[in-house]
Amino acid sequence: xxxxxxxxxxxxxxPEVTTQAKKALDAVAEVYDxxxxxxxxxxxxxxxxxxxxxxxxxxxxxxxxxxxVLCGAIGELKYDNDPTxxxxxEQGLLRLRQELELFCNVRPVxxxxxxxxxxxxxxxIISGTDIxxxxxLTSGIYFGKKEISEDGLSASDVCxxxxxxxxxxxxxxxxxxQDRKKKVTLIDKANxxxxxxxxxxxxxxxxxxxxxxxxxxxxxxxxxxxxxxxPTRFDVxxxxxxxxxxxxxxxxxxxxxxxILASSSVGGKNALxxxxxxxxxxxxxxxxxxxxxxILSAGLMLEHxxxxxxxxxxxxxxxxxxxxxxxxxxxxGKNQYSASTAKVGDFIADYIANQE
Amino acid sequence: xxxxxxxxxxxxxxPEVTTQAKKALDAVAEVYDxxxxxxxxxxxxxxxxxxxxxxxxxxxxxxxxxxxVLCGAIGELKYDNDPTxxxxxEQGLLRLRQELELFCNVRPVxxxxxxxxxxxxxxxIISGTDIxxxxxLTSGIYFGKKEISEDGLSASDVCxxxxxxxxxxxxxxxxxxQDRKKKVTLIDKANxxxxxxxxxxxxxxxxxxxxxxxxxxxxxxxxxxxxxxxPTRFDVxxxxxxxxxxxxxxxxxxxxxxxILASSSVGGKNALxxxxxxxxxxxxxxxxxxxxxxILSAGLMLEHxxxxxxxxxxxxxxxxxxxxxxxxxxxxGKNQYSASTAKVGDFIADYIANQE
Ligand SMILES: [Mg+2]
Ligand SMILES: [Mg+2]
Numbered sequence: 001x002x003x004x005x006x007x008x009x010x011x012x013x014x015p016e017v018t019t020q021a022k023k024a025l026d027a028v029a030e031v032y033d034x035x036x037x038x039x040x041x042x043x044x045x046x047x048x049x050x051x052x053x054x055x056x057x058x059x060x061x062x063x064x065x066x067x068x069v070l071c072g073a074i075g076e077l078k079y080d081n082d083p084t085x086x087x088x089x090e091q092g093l094l095r096l097r098q099e100l101e102l103f104c105n106v107r108p109v110x111x112x113x114x115x116x117x118x119x120x121x122x123x124x125i126i127s128g129t130d131i132x133x134x135x136x137l138t139s140g141i142y143f144g145k146k147e148i149s150e151d152g153l154s155a156s157d158v159c160x161x162x163x164x165x166x167x168x169x170x171x172x173x174x175x176x177x178q179d180r181k182k183k184v185t186l187i188d189k190a191n192x193x194x195x196x197x198x199x200x201x202x203x204x205x206x207x208x209x210x211x212x213x214x215x216x217x218x219x220x221x222x223x224x225x226x227x228x229x230x231p232t233r234f235d236v237x238x239x240x241x242x243x244x245x246x247x248x249x250x251x252x253x254x255x256x257x258x259x260i261l262a263s264s265s266v267g268g269k270n271a272l273x274x275x276x277x278x279x280x281x282x283x284x285x286x287x288x289x290x291x292x293x294x295i296l297s298a299g300l301m302l303e304h305x306x307x308x309x310x311x312x313x314x315x316x317x318x319x320x321x322x323x324x325x326x327x328x329x330x331x332x333g334k335n336q337y338s339a340s341t342a343k344v345g346d347f348i349a350d351y352i353a354n355q356e
Numbered sequence: 357x358x359x360x361x362x363x364x365x366x367x368x369x370x371p372e373v374t375t376q377a378k379k380a381l382d383a384v385a386e387v388y389d390x391x392x393x394x395x396x397x398x399x400x401x402x403x404x405x406x407x408x409x410x411x412x413x414x415x416x417x418x419x420x421x422x423x424x425v426l427c428g429a430i431g432e433l434k435y436d437n438d439p440t441x442x443x444x445x446e447q448g449l450l451r452l453r454q455e456l457e458l459f460c461n462v463r464p465v466x467x468x469x470x471x472x473x474x475x476x477x478x479x480x481i482i483s484g485t486d487i488x489x490x491x492x493l494t495s496g497i498y499f500g501k502k503e504i505s506e507d508g509l510s511a512s513d514v515c516x517x518x519x520x521x522x523x524x525x526x527x528x529x530x531x532x533x534q535d536r537k538k539k540v541t542l543i544d545k546a547n548x549x550x551x552x553x554x555x556x557x558x559x560x561x562x563x564x565x566x567x568x569x570x571x572x573x574x575x576x577x578x579x580x581x582x583x584x585x586x587p588t589r590f591d592v593x594x595x596x597x598x599x600x601x602x603x604x605x606x607x608x609x610x611x612x613x614x615x616i617l618a619s620s621s622v623g624g625k626n627a628l629x630x631x632x633x634x635x636x637x638x639x640x641x642x643x644x645x646x647x648x649x650x651i652l653s654a655g656l657m658l659e660h661x662x663x664x665x666x667x668x669x670x671x672x673x674x675x676x677x678x679x680x681x682x683x684x685x686x687x688x689g690k691n692q693y694s695a696s697t698a699k700v701g702d703f704i705a706d707y708i709a710n711q712e
Contacts, residue, residue, distance in 0.1 A: 120478055122477070141515065141548075144512070146550035148554065152554075156500070156516035157514075161510065193513045194511040198504065220601075222605060224602050224605055229609055249578060250584060
């Protein structure tokens with residue numbers, strides 16, 4: 001099959017980690033007989049330098065016409081150090097998410113055996129963890145009306161949700177659970193919040209359409225504790241925007257490293273795949289950045305395109321590199337051998353190409 | 357000195373753990389030459405049985421006229437199993453908090469050496485943790501306007517805060533930090549929420565009145581991760597209602613057991629002290645309930661009354677019981693010796709009485 005992939009290398013370490021992800025994709029194309037047509041697009045600080053706009057119209061067009069978007073990382077020191085600058089690299093990503101109507105953020109959380117030791121949590125607690133977090137991304141309190149009184153003595157934020165907003169992500173979560181351990185946990189605060197009660201009612205009703213999937217409910221405060229106390233009890237987590245922001249960051253610690261965490265943002269027509277980590281400009285060009293999160297983002301993209309075997313091949317290759325310790329320095333103890341960014345990418349591509 | 361203490365034994369294990377807390381208080385009174393005048397009051401299921409009301413007016417009066425309120429635990433199986441009952445034990449506690457205008461919830465989080473092994477977190481991560489969480493308790497999204505549209509297709513919750521609401525708890529947090537490691541961390545989401553920006557502005561301004569205390573800021577999503585990753589970086593945490601609900605439950609896992617966690621709820625005139633744990637009716641009357649959270653609640657109460665040495669005496673006695681393993685079965689491995697509720701209470705009281 002032929003797929004058009006928009007590639008946004010971005011800033012800092014973005015271009016070098018994206019290059020490794022492309023190596024992995026090329027190996028997949030070779031083995032599974034696909035054609036990946038890469039369309040490179042500019043976004044972030046690099047786009048500001050060239051065009052004055054962190055998200056040029058050309059980038060939007062390329063992304064809208066692609067089968068999927070793979071993004072490196074966005075952000076540059078110059079902007080971090082000067083918060084008064086009005087045009088900022090991150091605006092590019094936020095606007096792109098709006099343009100593509102990406103309403104659902106998906107974050108896989110996995111405890112890799114070789115990285116158990118890097119987590120603040122005990123091995124016996126996290127071992128076997130495999131969670132998929134579905135977070136609503138375009139509504140809730142982050143996007144509600146914000147007010148400050150004229151005298152500056154009070155302020156308010158509104159959290160609102162509609163049944164439509166809840167329904168579209170709920171279906172995605174249930175469908176994902178069907179391919180997994182068939183369990184969805186809705187995280188809310190239905191004992192207090194009206195929006196949470198709407199979530200609970202809507203999700204329970206939609207759940208009836210998926211009789212093979214078990215549904216349970218958990219309050220956000222308890223959930224934030226349970227994900228640390230007993231993470232293996234979760235399969236698919238479904239939640240609103242703010243709760244998802246918090247719970248996915250707590251869950252980060254299970255993987256033992258932010259350098260391996262990938263995410264996808266999905267809309268009705270488009271989808272964007274990117275690492276959790278930032279652009280880490282201090283490391284740019286040094287061939288030391290960890291490319292695994294970018295490579296796993298490419299894997300999520302293949303999964304999204306329905307290429308399950310191909311996604312598995314990337315997953316297996318990443319696990320092999322972890323098992324063999326062919327990883328960058330951030331995953332290593334002091335004085336341990338570490339591989340360069342390019343070497344890790346080469347290993348992954350070779351392994352995919354030769355694993356049969 | 358003479359102090360009037362309202363004692364609300366409550367339901368389930370409430371009466372027996374409160375009895376142990378009174379033993380500790382009696383020992384303190386003896387050693388430090390105080391008089392604690394206990395006024396017993398009914399609240400919860402036991403109050404419903406006797407009066408039909410979970411919070412009789414007499415209880416409100418006793419509490420308002422006392423120097424402090426010590427509460428056991430509220431709740432009974434009969435009500436848990438029948439959510440349709442309209443008069444419920446928990447309403448007593450919620451109404452009492454309103455009557456006493458308790459706007460600030462304080463939760464100490466401590467990693468006791470002997471309980472490190474009970475935490476899901478690694479010893480080297482939590483060892484030395486000593487945090488005080490100040491959570492605003494009467495405003496924010498839990499108390500804001502709630503709406504469901506007539507067609508049932510949308511819902512909203514309003515989060516609002518005033519400078520006054522923020523100021524009164526902020527002063528308490530800074531004052532507490534002055535007696536500790538002199539650091540306050542405000543947890544908010546000021547990059548997105550108007551209420552968070554009001555918190556940040558107000559707290560920063562008040563912070564100038566406490567030049568000996570360092571102030572920093574952290575977003576709630578990052579904070580929920582950092583409290584697991586690096587809990588020893590925190591001293592006093594200050595935050596709004598919902599964020600405090602979440603962060604204090606995540607922080608629970610540091611102590612290794614919910615059976616030792618005490619809390620206080622403070623208002624302008626009154627203050628209430630109680631364990632985090634519930635009434636655990638299944639264990640009532642069996643002399644197996646862990647009394648440490650209730651005893652530590654009494655310790656917090658003494659601290660609040662300005663009796664610092666006396667509070668320290670309770671703290672030391674509790675630590676001694678943990679060190680010697682004179683604890684109830686919930687803190688033990690299988691087949692390990694455990695002490696009864698009364699025996700733990702006796703040990704604590706004896707230790708306080710004889711520690712000089
Ligand atoms: Mg976040
Ligand atoms: Mg809670």
